[in-house]
Amino acid sequence: MSGKKIIAKIIDSLPDGAEQSVCTCGGLEGLISRLPDNSEIEEISLIFRALADEKRINILSMLEIQPLCVCIIRAVLDVSDSRLSYHLSILKKAGLITGEQKGTWITYSLTEKGKKWFFSCKQNME
Amino acid sequence: MSGKKIIAKIIDSLPDGAEQSVCTCGGLEGLISRLPDNSEIEEISLIFRALADEKRINILSMLEIQPLCVCIIRAVLDVSDSRLSYHLSILKKAGLITGEQKGTWITYSLTEKGKKWFFSCKQNME
DNA sequence: CATATGATTCAAATTAATTTGAAACAGGTA
DNA sequence: TACCTGTTTCAAATTAATTTGAATCATATG
Numbered sequence: 001m002s003g004k005k006i007i008a009k010i011i012d013s014l015p016d017g018a019e020q021s022v023c024t025c026g027g028l029e030g031l032i033s034r035l036p037d038n039s040e041i042e043e044i045s046l047i048f049r050a051l052a053d054e055k056r057i058n059i060l061s062m063l064e065i066q067p068l069c070v071c072i073i074r075a076v077l078d079v080s081d082s083r084l085s086y087h088l089s090i091l092k093k094a095g096l097i098t099g100e101q102k103g104t105w106i107t108y109s110l111t112e113k114g115k116k117w118f119f120s121c122k123q124n125m126e
Numbered sequence: 127m128s129g130k131k132i133i134a135k136i137i138d139s140l141p142d143g144a145e146q147s148v149c150t151c152g153g154l155e156g157l158i159s160r161l162p163d164n165s166e167i168e169e170i171s172l173i174f175r176a177l178a179d180e181k182r183i184n185i186l187s188m189l190e191i192q193p194l195c196v197c198i199i200r201a202v203l204d205v206s207d208s209r210l211s212y213h214l215s216i217l218k219k220a221g222l223i224t225g226e227q228k229g230t231w232i233t234y235s236l237t238e239k240g241k242k243w244f245f246s247c248k249q250n251m252e
Numbered sequence: 253c254a255t256a257t258g259a260t261t262c263a264a265a266t267t268a269a270t271t272t273g274a275a276a277c278a279g280g281t282a
Numbered sequence: 283t284a285c286c287t288g289t290t291t292c293a294a295a296t297t298a299a300t301t302t303g304a305a306t307c308a309t310a311t312g
Contacts, residue, residue: 032202034191036187041180044247044251045180048174048183049299052175057162057174061160061162062157065157069258070259070260072154082259082302084259086301088260104258104259104308117250120246124243125166179270196290197289205271206271207289208273208274208289208292209270209272210289230279230280231279231289232288
């Protein structure tokens with residue numbers, strides 16, 4: 001079934017007058033065409049899922065002050081090693097932080113992406 | 127146990143040299159004092175949890191274009207009524223959208239908060 | 253090389269979020 | 283009133299995220 005036909009079918013299922021209410025954007029078709037594409041939506045929600053945890057927000061808050069080794073983060077947050085590693089890995093996968101080995105220790109810091117997102121978060125909370 | 131004593135205990139548990147690495151922010155104590163407080167952290171993660179879902183990002187994208195009734199959103203996203211209601215309720219609880227009854231229909235739109243967060247999300251994705 | 257320490261990985265258990273379908277609710281109309 | 287339609291609510295089932303503790307890895311040092 002073609003795109004046009006699918007849209008026609010959707011419109012058909014709407015109550016009377018609903019389609020007309022979509023007036024400023026080229027109807028249902030215009031609406032659908034202006035949604036972000038799937039890969040972008042996936043990337044956005046990967047980042048938001050990474051940000052959607054209190055421990056991880058605390059980690060970002062600490063790293064915004066200065067790069068820190070795992071043991072300091074661990075001490076401040078009072079969590080187990082493996083639990084902290086898990087949260088760090090989520091932030092790393094989302095591209096918000098990066099870790100650099102320095103001898104035995106690993107020092108984490110915000111990436112540019114991490115700084116950008118955390119900064120706008122802070123702004124929006126003001 | 128007092129705050130100072132707790133911090134002293136934490137420092138005690140750190141490997142040699144770790145505390146000295148926290149140099150630019152007044153040591154562990156300075157670090158802890160600069161973390162956001164709990165209520166703020168909770169509010170932030172409520173918002174991020176609301177944003178951490180692909181359907182909900184799509185909903186916000188649609189509402190950014192114009193206010194829409196439930197049946198249009200439902201048609202575009204192709205989800206069941208109850209599933210859509212669930213996602214709308216999450217966004218509403220986070221204060222990102224608001225619904226206004228217009229006759230039989232309910233029209234949802236972005237709140238100021240919703241616009242602010244969604245805008246900075248778009249900016250960060252550029 | 254053996255050992256110690258900082259950090260990660262893995263699988264199992266727990267907890268939280270999402271989906272589903274049935275039932276209920278609310279406004280409009282005959 | 284009774285009914286229809288758009289929407290929400292609820293409980294049960296499913297799926298995803300998080301936590302836990304043991305095992306492993308990696309680097310430094312005796």
